[in-house]
């Protein structure tokens with residue numbers, strides 16, 4: 001067995017094992033990490049489209065079935081004067097996912113190119129999406145519940161296909177960031 005240095009803390013370990021000191025994996029799999037992250041990111045981007053063009057929920061009032069997309073919900077809330085709620089939904093469901101996509105694309109390109117500029121900032125950006133990751137599943141419920149508030153008088157409210165796509169998009173973005181090994185950021189830069 002070969003001895004390798006832990007890429008995180010520098011302790012010497014046997015290869016293909018977890019570090020005895022910090023318990024991170026000592027092997028860096030750049031190709032595997034990048035290709036998994038890219039695959040999940042592309043899948044997430046694909047689901048972003050139906051998440052926004054299909055109704056996030058459907059309301060049935062009498063014989064009439066009506067669906068609202070995220071944007072329609074935001075516009076309706078805005079017109080009824082719920083400005084903070086409209087802005088929160090717009091932020092949580094439209095802007096945060098786009099921001100995460102951009103950060104992931106930027107980090108994937110930087111890792112693929114082995115860029116050594118602003119390594120610390122990149123690690124910080126990575127942790128930013130890591131921190132917001134599990135929380136963004138809450139967006140799904142916030143969006144569904146808040147858009148439902150507009151239709152509180154309706155007989156039946158069921159999640160539309162947009163809600164499923166939105167949940168899948170959030171999950172796939174989470175998997176993309178989990179697949180990306182942050183230790184690959186600036187790994188060839190000899191810290």
Ligand SMILES: [Zn+2]
Pocket residue numbers: 006007008009010011019020021022023024
């Ligand atoms: Zn270690």
